[in-house]
Amino acid sequence: MSKLDQLMSNAESNIFSFEMFKAAYDQDQRIQNLVTNFDKEKIDFKDSAVDDLAKPQGSADTVGNMAKNAVDLSDL
Numbered sequence: 513m514s515k516l517d518q519l520m521s522n523a524e525s526n527i528f529s530f531e532m533f534k535a536a537y538d539q540d541q542r543i544q545n546l547v548t549n550f551d552k553e554k555i556d557f558k559d560s561a562v563d564d565l566a567k568p569q570g571s572a573d574t575v576g577n578m579a580k581n582a583v584d585l586s587d588l
Contacts, residue, residue, distance in 0.1 A: 530552045537543045537550070549556040 533550070533555070537547065546557055547555055548558050
């Protein structure tokens with residue numbers, strides 16, 4: 513939070529609107545590196561470097577599907 517506070521204070525304004533934050537986010541890679549998502553109501557900050565990793569694609573129950581395939585005896 514302190515990193516974002518410092519970056520936003522460089523905008524030379526004490527009051528920030530959504531539009532001001534969006535403009536700063538769009539222009540400053542450092543802010544993009546601190547934030548995972550934001551909207552007019554909230555800002556989600558990265559907790560760690562793990563937040564930068566891509567989320568796995570596929571079904572929500574991949575392990576369950578793999579287990580079902582492993583014990584599928586219908587072809588025997």
